[in-house]
Amino acid sequence: MLPCAPMNGGFFMHNSNRKSEHADMKRQMTGAKMVVQALIDQGVDTVFGYPGGAVLPIYDEIFQQNSIKHILVRHEQGAVHAAEGYARATGKPGVCLVTSGPGATNAVTGLTDALMDSIPIIVLTGQVPTFMIGSDAFQEADTVGITRPCTKHNWLVKETDKLANTIHEAFHVSTAGRPGPVLVDIPKDVQFATGEYQTANPSNSRYQPKVKGDMEEILELVVAIETAKRPIFYTGGGVVNSGPAASQLLRELVKNTNFPITSTLMGLGAYPASGENWLGMLGMHGLYEANMAMHDCDLMINVGARFDDRITGRLDAFSPNSKKAHIDIDPSSINKVIKADIPIVGDVSHILEDILKIWKSRGRKTNSTAVSKWWSKIEEWRNVDCLKFTQSKKTIKPQYALTRLEALTKDHDRYICTEVGQHQMWAAQYLGFEDPNRWMTSGGLGTMGYGFPASIGVQMGHPNALVINVAGEASWLMNMQELGTAMQFNLPVKQFILNNERLGMVRQWQELLHGERYSHSWSESLPDFVKLAEAFGAKGILCSDPNDLDDAIMEMLNHDGPVLFDCLVEKHENCFPMIPSGKAHNEMLLGEIDTQGVIDAKGSVLV
């Protein structure tokens, strides 16, 4: 271009219509600029991403602004898990930006993870230009086709004029109703072209899920609450997703009724672990008292949980004598696996509010004599003390490591992430969660490699908080490249690795189910984690002696920067209590008593 050539018509406008044209200019912008503008209008402050050919115009716009921080991850899977961690810890949707082809396919695990755990994230992917779609172009993939079953909804935007609106709709769909991941696929020519920018107007969207529960059903539940002899609250991730108000209402309802409460892995923190009515987590590795109470109850009030197979165990023996109320915002969750006697579709906080209102107006009645008898039964189960363990003098038991971590960090402003496996279950059992949004774990999909990038996302959302990722050495290695991200952005995430040099949970199942044939379940050729940390410029700590553990944890906490804590633990420790596959809640294994042959052929088919 000649230096004196006019750039565009705008430089040579007539004075008279400058004003109106200026207004038009404001609404007209390139697709790439629209992406950034729409994110700003949606209140986004952080984007996790990785550039590539098909998103270069958007990255060019990101370069020219200061409203949105971009966190450069080291792998697109890391971007999505980081966005999940950010979303889970802040209650705001997480945002990712990745390129076409491999960028998009690398995001698939994270999308599926977010779908299973109902985490609101928006993934923006670049795509080859519209005129090349379908030609097997370089870095082309059928992104909307691939991600259709692993998103709540997705869009391929073929016109720049529709881009802004689609992004706004994506935020609305992701966060309204049962939250979930959405994806917007944006071809490169759409990013370059100019179109009209539309502002957000979520009330215009056709997608408006029902949030208020049916009053007749709510009344039926209130009547059941008034008369129940052996009631239990069984709460899940839906309480956390519904927002802080839902947790407050739940606490009020539990306190006022004096009913016992247990929670799924996803729901931990909605009711405080220090609360008087808390039974601990339920399910396959849940607490004895929680599972026994679930089995023997006469009224089960499911609040935002989905009767997952990790919870129910054998279906035909699941809480056989109870009336079951099920509160869920997603109608498809109801009657999917367990028949609900009182189904209530709607948002947890709206429904809990209505339950409290009606229950109070009817005189705050419960069958308190029967309920206190129920509590004495529960006390008997509690006295079994299913989480007891014996710490040896020489090696650190993983349970002990977590007990010490809990003792030394519980007074901090603390957020916990985990990877997937034995350490995850121990963390759920031995750490106490006092508030919602403080516990980030991959529940439904069970994604090894989730925790480290998630901790990065959490730290972005809460820069001054203590963020710990409780990990196993094998899970942690799956996304270890993100140590580069943590270093680059000064994110002082603490990686607390319970290193047993085994795929602990796989090993445990092989011991119980496959005749102790430990096929490929040991971690050979492990790196020296201290040197690995140092190679990235981070701090590494090795601890193998129980006597050094407290000092080592304090050293980790006092270091201002990412820490890789290699905690060498007992190698063959099994995770108890455990409901073996295909067994009922009242058939728990409590420890290393005879575990041989407890799972029959039918049970071993289950995962």
Place this chain on the structure above:
Amino acid sequence: MSALKLKKGSTSHSAYNLRPTFSDTVEKHTLAVLVENEPGVLARVIGLFAGRGYNIESLTVAEVDHQGHLSRITIVTKGTPQVIEQIKAQLGRIVSAHEVHDLTVEGPSVERELAMFKVSGQGEKRVEALRLADIFRANVVDSTLESFVFEITGAPEKIDAFADLMRPLGLNEVARTGVAALSRGD
């Protein structure tokens, strides 16, 4: 009665609501799904059936409201009452699905299907095919000296019956549209 127990158009007196939800009887249901006519919407519906292991007996789709960009998908499916309820709930979750109706339970409905049959034969068989076509009110839409193409419209059972009769008479090709269905009355 919540919206969940009672589908739009049915009444609380409907015998449907008296069945046990978890019974093992396999039922055939005709579902009508109104969807946004956008690329990929059929894939969402089919992917849901494939991914969750539901059964499709027949499926028809066409745009029914040009201005409103609405397509109507008619699906005939089989399953236990619990599975049918799940299918409807899962269809309802699809963001581009506007309405999901179970025509089998929401009062009386009419179901029609169009089929074309190519029947080749000579002599007595050819005459017999033509005579039976007349009885079934099938139209001849193409003819050669050795073949007919019949067009027949009706309930799927009627088309099945016609096919059974044509088979010994030289039926060698069939094309069926699948069921289109509407509820009766207003």
